[in-house]
Amino acid sequence: MKSALFLLLASTTLAGATVALAETADTAPAAATAAKPELGAFGFDEAGMNRAAKPGDDFYEYANGAWAKATPIPSDRSNYGMFTRLDDVSRARTREILDAVKDDRTSKIGNAYAGFLDEAAIEAKGLGPIKPWLDQIKGVKTRAEYARLAGQADRNGVGGPVGAFIGQDDKSPENYALTMFQSGLGMPDRDYYLSTDKKLADTRAAYLAHLQKVLTLAGEPNAAARAQALLAFETEIAKVHWTKIDSRDATKTYNKMTVAELVRDAPGFDFAAYFHAIGAHVDSLIVAQPSAIKGTAAIVANADLAVLKDAMLVRTLDGYSDYLPKAFSDEAFAFYGTTLSGTPQIEPRWKRGVSFVTRALSDEVSQLYVQRYFPPETKAAADTLVKNVIAAMDKRIQGLVWMAPETKVKARAKLAAFKPKIGYPDKWRDFAGLEIKRDDALGNAIRSANFEHDYNVGKLGKPIYRWEWGMTPMEVNAYANFSMNEIVFPAAILQPPFFDPHADPAVNYGGIGAVIGHEISHHFDDQGSKYDATGTLTDWWTADDVKKFNALTAQLVAQYDAYEPLPGEHVKGQLTLGENIADLAGLTVAHEAYKASLGGKPAPVIDGFTGDQRFYLGWAQVWRRNYREANLRQRLLTDPHSPSAQRAWVVRNLDPWYGAYNPDASAKLYLSQDKRVRIW
Incomplete structure (x- = not known):
């Protein structure tokens, strides 16, 4: 369980290899190297194509149709893809790493993993370990007590009404700041x-x-009526929430005010008690969605205290369900x-144990992972490719x-000021202060949440931790951090199909090269472009540029x-x-980098391509990627990324794609020259 007060980066993610790339921008190209790639004859799985489909009608289906038809979604997945x-x-x-130390009682990660796996012990304890916290919730008598408990x-990692x-303070990125955001819902949006x-x-x-x-x-009485009251309470909060579209706007969500101004503008919730309880002793803060916070405070002020306590009770039992008897984890999974x-x-x-230990002891596990699976030559290969793509982006800007x-x-x-981070951090966090007990799965989770929370609150007033990462090396993803002016690529994404030495x-540039371009271009998308070279949220474009x-x-x-x-x-x-700007720009820039890598020579034809x-x-x-319908519906409502097929379709805006596949003007993806979107 991760604390709700975590380091949230002003950033955006992609999603979401072991030797040097075949060539750099200054060398002649090579076809497939002597060693066989993992996928197909040249790094692409041709068996996964649907050659009966026309690339101009559906490029995703053409490239991936047979794979999609033949690939079931595993029963424990909501979607399945690369x-x-x-x-x-x-x-x-990671499991191999944890299994190797799970019986070692001197190993913190081994004890954390063993404790999580001991379902019999968790079942035998019932709700005993969490009862003191539940009793605290039930014992709340006043709204001030409620705010402190929130x-x-x-x-403890349990979400509340805010x-x-x-x-980082977006307008003063050399300083940390407390940011408050809307919360209080048990459903995604x-x-x-x-x-x-x-x-x-x-x-x-x-x-x-x-x-x-x-x-x-x-064991609570009158569950049906209390559930109805809780749903009604959350529905009122939903009415004052900002949309996800407004909530991703860096300008709209930067609202700095003093604590006194917040208390004045949003009466009904004891913010002073809340801030004291989270340990954030600040005079000012940033409020992401002021009207939602004001509206929620008013709703809390008028709500029955019993409903407020029930919301905290249910959030606790859902949030910690994996550390409670199986009936709770089964029920949480049945809905979520x-x-x-x-x-x-x-x-x-x-x-689930691997996920828990990786969250709780991230850098302890990460160090072992990169020692085994990410040798130095991989870092060097990625560095070279990043430099090539940055050079291509620079050329695009000039033109x-x-x-x-x-x-x-x-x-x-x-x-030029970008800081690429490849593979893993230069510095590791110290988890010596986190107590882990082999026979206390729930306690380990709560102490981990407390440890993470206190670590982040402890940043206030200190210099920015520029070495810190927002992902572990084991995560298959990448991100752009606007306030740090950095792009970050964990070790796990530097593998086929993204990158294969x-x-x-051409396949590597279309894969990881385009991912690199994607993250670079995020710094120039509709939100990233609002941050300058120092990572400051400011207006640095001309009015005509913006128009x-x-x-x-x-x-x-x-x-x-x-x-x-979906229909x-x-x-x-x-x-x-x-994300669509980043896909369009990233693919454009990666293609330019690929062309530069050819050194003026034509690319070879391989297997007829x-x-x-x-x-x-x-x-x-x-x-x-194949989706279950419910998952795709949830993504359409909440995910800032387009579904996979539509991400592949971005090629319809790119002139070189038309040259490569020569789609007929009647093709479904065909766009005339004047309709193709060209930004970067």
Whole structure:
């Protein structure tokens, strides 16, 4: 269980190899190296194609159709694709590390893992270990006590009516600041409470049943009526919540105020008691969604205290269900796993144990992982590729026709100031202060949440931890951190199909090269572009730059709004705009880097595919993914990333793709020159 007061990066993620790349920008190209790539003859799985499909009608289906048809989703997954495939590899490797020390009583990670796996002990203890905390909740008599307990719950990793985190101050990135954000919902988004859509109405009914079941399992009387009251309370909170589109706007969500101003503007919740309980002794803070915080405070002020306590009770039992008797973890999974995501079966205990230990003792596990699976030459290979793609981005900026010359100078300076982080951190955190007991799974989880919380609160007033990462090396993902002006690529993503040292360079550039370009370009997307070379949220573009940029991004919004992955349910072009810009720009820049790597020579034809054809196949391959319907629906409502097929379709905006595949003007993906969106 991770504390709710965690380091939230002003960033955006991708999702979500062992030797040097075949060549750099200054060397001649090579075809597939002598050693065989992991996938297919040149790094692409040709058996997974649907050659009956026309690339111009559906490039995703053409590149991945046979794979999609032949690949079932595992019973413990809500979706399955290249990211989940590598996650399976990563967790299996981590399991080997943990299994090797699980019987060593002197090993902190071994004791944490063994304690989590001991289901018999957890079952035998029942609710005994968590009873003192539940009694605290039930014993609350006043709203001031409730606010203090909400702060303590936050420290324990249990969400309350508001949330908070410690991160860089976007307008003063050399300083840490406390940021408060909207919270209080048990379902993923306000739409789950407010939409009249039948599927979401059915989900609400299932959630009501879930609330009743959790209260019943806890031995609480009048569970049905209390569940109804709790759902009604959360529905009122949902009404004041900002949409996810507004909540991703860096400008709208930067609202700095004093604590006194917050107390004045949002009466009804004892913020002073809450801040004291979370240990954040501050005079000012940033409020992400002021109207939502004000509205929630008013709702809390008028709510029955019994309902407020029930909300905390249910959040606790759901949040810590994996450390409680099986009936609680089964019930939590039945709603959050099966109803919300369509997953039939809960993950095996060992998988959940790997996830817990990796969260609780991240750097302890990470050090062992990189020693085994990420040798120094991999870091060097990624460094080279990053430099090539950054150079291509610099060239693209210089050639822009819509950006003012003075803004280009600043944009190039920002690019030159980038700090790439490859594989794993330069410095490791110390977990010596975290107490782990072999016979106390729940206590380990709560102490871990407390430890993480206190670590982050302890940053206030200190210099920025620039060495710190927001992901472990085992995570199959990547991210851009705007305030740090950095791009980060964990070790686990530097594997096939993203990167294979024995694959054709075109496939590697279309895979990991485009991922690198994606993260670089995030710093210039609709939100990242608001941060300058120092990581400061500021206006550094001319008004004309902004006008022209917004005209281009509006075209991309309209393009994605038109996609309908489920009947009647469309991609939200505004919600997914940042990721769509990054896909478009990243692929553009990676292709330029690939062309530069050829040194002026033509790419070889391999298995009948030209270099450009292989490049775009490399891109499509990394997005192979099958979804369960419930999971896809949830993503369409809440995920800033477009579904995989639509991510592959971004190629329809790229002139070289038309040259590679020559789609007919009547093809479904075909866009005339004037309709193709070109930004970076």
